[in-house]
Amino acid sequence: MSEAIEAEQSFVDKFPEEARIVRAALLSSFLALVLGAIFGIIQTLHRTDVARIIPSTDYYTVLTAHGVFLAISFTTFFLVGLFTWALTRSLDRPLIDIRITWTWYAIMAVGMTMTGVSILAGFSSAIDMSADVLFTFYAPLQAHPLFYAGLAVFIVGSWIAGADWFRTFLAWKREHPDERIPLQTFMVLTTMAMWYIASSAVAASVLIFLLPWSLGFIDQVNPTLTRTLFWFFGHPVVYFWLMPAYLLWYTVLPKIAGGRLFSDPLARVVFVLFLLLSTPVGIHHQYLDPGIAEGFKFISMTNTMFLLLPSLLTAFTVVASVEYGARQRGGTGLLGWLTDLPWRKPEFTGMMLAGLMFAAGGFSGMVNAGMNINYMIHNTIWIPGHFHLTVGTAVALTFMAATYWIWPQISNKPIYSRSIGLVQVVVWFIGMALMSNAMHAQGMMGVPRRTAEPEYAGFDYPVMFGGYEELNIQIAIGGTLLFVSTVLFIGNLVLTMGNPKVSGLAESLPPALSGPDDAPRVLDNLRLWVGIALTLVVLAYALPLAAIINRGGLLGPGVGTYPAWLTPALDALASAVTPVLDAVGDAAASLVEVVR
Amino acid sequence: MHIHAYEKLWLAASILLILLLIGSVTYGAVGPGVAMVADSEQPVDAQALDEDERFSEPRVEQVGENEYAAYIVAYQFGFEPSPIVVPENSTVTFYVTSRDVIHGFEVVGTNANTMVVPGEVSDLTVEVEEPQEYGLICNEYCGAGHHVMEGKVHVVSQAEFEERNGGGDGA
CATH class of the missing domain: 1.20.5 (Single alpha-helices involved in coiled-coils or other helix-helix interfaces)
Structure with a gap:
């Protein structure tokens, strides 16, 4: 036994400092999950009129907290923990300087605390602070400056995290000049490159417009501009949530299934495609916005549809890898191999159910992406129905399932109860199936999202797929099951943390069936891909942004530019950029003509 | 590879x-x-809608044979005019703007749906058929009273339309 231990050290044995930071990040993530789940259950029962324990005006504080804690805090903290683990593990070397690592963790924690406090203060009328602006914070709705400042601090923290990983990678590169980038590191770096591009827009929106405006330095902002900058970030952020789940599906799930990844090169292709296509699509959230030309919307839609490609490829590769695992375990037959998979393992079943729901979410996403079909479902509860399948299950359930696998390796503590874990992931799946399905159905009836009381005085909803009330009950039951599942998850984890440390929990990850040597070298040329990604972003956004500023002014109509000294600089910039824009504009216009 | x-x-x-x-x-x-809601309408000054020719008096008016224009202002927390009355079997173009924050404009149970952004005018052309009452809601969160923001679109007979419109606006 002792020989085996010496032969295989767990992650925490090898990298105790890094394991500490991974645990800290994951625990921060789960704290956000708990808060988000509490606000989730309050909101579900309120909306469906099962139990209204808060006044409806406070509903929007609850909704803001639910969105920000889950979509920003839960996801990003899990990501930074997982990426720290994946990068350190796959490079097999410690981070450059653990003090820098703790610094970015602290910055992110401080930023999220600032934002969280500004939101939660909205519940108390004694404190003159609120941020009931929801996750999207569309101006002219205004939050307390602390809300915007916290977001900016949080994003800066994530940028330093990325720099930490890039520097560690470069140090590894000097030590291993001729080696291919390990797959997990490749995934971390491409995701972070995408994150830098995407988050720059929201950081600009917050620092240049929203924060000075909330502090009273400027009188107003251009609502279409800040909204467009939000969605410049708001779509790629969904891939920022999803990429850690993809990393797990590609590199961990095949191993749990008893096999190995089918193809390393295709995994790299998929991550490159996400880097290229995630950002130039944000305008598809603005199909029904006035003030944005139809041509820009069409270009955004085309890019969006091609963004389906990496996910469709992933579906193939992941299922093929799992099937390979099953056949290694003795599975046979066309579908008979499905019975030879480790369904009793919560990490396996959780990830598989998450993947299955992602397929359903992908199909409802195709509907959302269709420009003119979007009229039917825009801002209806169909949309939250969709993203509770994607981020709410594909991502969240994968993270929880993966925790059952990864936690023992970063703590040397076995999971308290793997049976409870199995129940937990299945309950999540059932709860989400009920809730999301009913949300999609209500959306088809025209029931709006983001409202405390979706029943109106003046009309009744049409009856389809069951009546409005009946669907409400499904939503309430589903939401309750999701809350129960979260409680089981957290309880199990807390009890796990009380377990004594043991040895022999190490798990290794086998290389892919078709290894990196098969992959063209150009795939590892990150500079090239970032260059192309930036070009695509400029092509997709330069003209719409120029048109929006041209129409509504930098700060909305009727107001001078701020600050005054910036005006000449901006004018110079505008005159320098205009010829380029015109050229691109002509190209885009002719493209639209061809398509028409 | x-x-x-x-x-x-x-x-x-x-x-x-x-x-x-x-x-x-x-x-x-x-x-x-x-067609998509797009940039065909010129921007307006959201703080001076009182002086705007179309939006100082939100209304429905005839603009062609069987064609009507509905000028609508969304605000925290309602729509003007309320209800919006249009004649049956006609083509109606809604011009919608906001005088405060971002709102939504959704005729429930139909695909008439648009964002309403202060400073911009959304235009949306629909075909209406037989007389019916439709619910109209704001589907973008717009503040603490968002859930009470609703209106009505009444599709009425030609005779009733003329009567309710007071004969003044019909051109």
Whole structure:
């Protein structure tokens, strides 16, 4: 036994400092999950009129907290923990300087605390602070400056995290000049490159417009501009949530299934495609916005549809890898191999159910992406129905399932109860199936999202797929099951943390069936891909942004530019950029003509 | 780089699916003529709608044979005019703007749906048929009273339209 231990050290044995930071990040993530789940259950029962324990005006504080804690805090903290683990593990070397690592963790924690406090203060009328602006914070709705400042601090923290990983990678590169980038590191770096591009827009929106405006330095902002900058970030952020789940599906799930990844090169292709296509699509959230030309919307839609490609490829590769695992375990037959998979393992079943729901979410996403079909479902509860399948299950359930696998390796503590874990992931799946399905159905009836009381005085909803009330009950039951599942998850984890440390929990990850040597070298040329990604972003956004500023002014109509000294600089910039824009504009216009 | 034969097949099918999706939307635009809310209207000053020719008095008026224009202002927390009365079997273009924050404009149970952004005018042309009362809601969060923001679209007979419109606005 002792020989085996010496032969295989767990992650925490090898990298105790890094394991500490991974645990800290994951625990921060789960704290956000708990808060988000509490606000989730309050909101579900309120909306469906099962139990209204808060006044409806406070509903929007609850909704803001639910969105920000889950979509920003839960996801990003899990990501930074997982990426720290994946990068350190796959490079097999410690981070450059653990003090820098703790610094970015602290910055992110401080930023999220600032934002969280500004939101939660909205519940108390004694404190003159609120941020009931929801996750999207569309101006002219205004939050307390602390809300915007916290977001900016949080994003800066994530940028330093990325720099930490890039520097560690470069140090590894000097030590291993001729080696291919390990797959997990490749995934971390491409995701972070995408994150830098995407988050720059929201950081600009917050620092240049929203924060000075909330502090009273400027009188107003251009609502279409800040909204467009939000969605410049708001779509790629969904891939920022999803990429850690993809990393797990590609590199961990095949191993749990008893096999190995089918193809390393295709995994790299998929991550490159996400880097290229995630950002130039944000305008598809603005199909029904006035003030944005139809041509820009069409270009955004085309890019969006091609963004389906990496996910469709992933579906193939992941299922093929799992099937390979099953056949290694003795599975046979066309579908008979499905019975030879480790369904009793919560990490396996959780990830598989998450993947299955992602397929359903992908199909409802195709509907959302269709420009003119979007009229039917825009801002209806169909949309939250969709993203509770994607981020709410594909991502969240994968993270929880993966925790059952990864936690023992970063703590040397076995999971308290793997049976409870199995129940937990299945309950999540059932709860989400009920809730999301009913949300999609209500959306088809025209029931709006983001409202405390979706029943109106003046009309009744049409009856389809069951009546409005009946669907409400499904939503309430589903939401309750999701809350129960979260409680089981957290309880199990807390009890796990009380377990004594043991040895022999190490798990290794086998290389892919078709290894990196098969992959063209150009795939590892990150500079090239970032260059192309930036070009695509400029092509997709330069003209719409120029048109929006041209129409509504930098700060909305009727107001001078701020600050005054910036005006000449901006004018110079505008005159320098205009010829380029015109050229691109002509190209885009002719493209639209061809398509028409 | 080795790509499995099944994977090539899957890749081809995926690209076909993507092209079909883009094609179906293109057909919707070219065939049935579903136009997007876009930038055809000039920006307005949201703080001076009182002085705007179209929005100082939100109303429905006839602009052509069987064609009507509805000028609508959304605000925290309602729509003007309320209700919006339009005649049956006609073509109606809604011009919607906001005087405060971002709102939504959704005629429940139909695909008449648009964002309403202060400083911009959304235009949306629909065909209305027989007399019916439709619910109108704001579907974008706009503040603490968002859930009470509703209106009505009444499609009425030609005679009733003229009577209710007081004969003044009909051109």
